[in-house]
Amino acid sequence: MFGSLLSLALISFYSRNAAFGCPAQNQYGTECRNCSTACENELCNPETGACLRCHPGFTGNFCNQSCAVNTYGKDCVMTCGFCKDERTCNHIHGSCAKGCTEGWFGEKCDIPCEFGYHGVDCNEVCSLNCLYQECDRFTGNCTFGCIPEYQGPNCQTRSSLDSQSALDGAILGYSVNGIFVFINVVLGVVFGLKFVKRQNERRRVEPIVITKSEGPTKQIVSSLVV
Template structure:
């Protein structure tokens, strides 16, 4: 009480209702109030006794309760608790620490408690502050720093290893479709053969179109050098290939002579063998006949005996004709 005859009550927010007995100024204020008569609430994000305590991180920067410091609308990012004065534990972030750090963070499940930005960046194939997005736009790998190859229909490659799931575009091969066709091939799946290009320095046809970079070899025409003109034979004859043709003709002639000699020799040899065999058979037959004549031939008569029989006087009778005489 204060004033004349102590007829006035001390201000409501005076500490223990004590005030000056003359003018009614408070000897102290209750928590959350300030001023001579404790009529003003704490401001500038303070609360408590004589507004000496600082509010926590209330959502959107709102002031806390002037008496107990609680945040009526919740906590701002990175803190939790009634007064929003406790930092988020590891693996948590955001308003009232309600969000989980991403498992795709470089340091697994570790991030900034306010923004959620991953510590150590993102794992392979992920991007974004919180590493919650796949690599895209033709990129893959760590921090999405690598470019995809030539995937079929320009599709996105695998966000981690860069492989082309649906195959390669025309003219390319390999898991990541970064290798151009080689070994004189081109086109889809490198399944088509290059034409008859003019290879001066070992280059091949274009890996996509099959076109020859330095033109066509002798005797061929077209964008891919796979067409033979009507005059190709005459061009062939007038080129250096004439010598090759002569060599071929000479080789055929030599081979023909050799084969003819071989067959003539073989024929002569067969004739000689037949004659030899025939001669042996004749000799053998003659020997057999002579032996038979010797067995059946009568004894030779002397000249004296023949004279008695009024026969021609011969010392000996002539033998019969031999087998050779009959021939």
């Protein structure tokens, strides 16, 4: 339907163009000026020279104006993606010359970061300390918190509680070892004292044998030394 109407319009324009006596279809007016090259197919109104349609990236009656900020393409109806530093995209094909802002990537910066990535052009990897390794694609903050022993928005800081627990555990371990050493020393002293005491008691009760000769016989007298 649209194609038929456009064809009829072109035939009408061409007929009026011939009425001006212009030798070519891409000319207009009584002086047969060439239609602007900005006009699509260089076709224009045979009376005024206004373009019938514009090339992608241009607008205006004579297609001599670039698309407005953050728009591009055919008839300037496309919206730019998320270009870095809030720059506008190329008015013809929509690409971002300086890359993408946080959370987006692709030539037109219109594709969200994939799972596990964040930042400018999605070049940053989510922290390995993020639970499930998932983070906000704009800030890099961990979505579901941190794995054990880590804390902070992006889970890069060791937990002070865990560090204190480790310190307490070390102190407890040294304390227990110290107690065992002390007990062993005390037991060694006690057993040593008992051994010395037994040795002294044996020396005190040791018998002394005296041999006395009386003629052909010997009399043995035993006495205890007090």
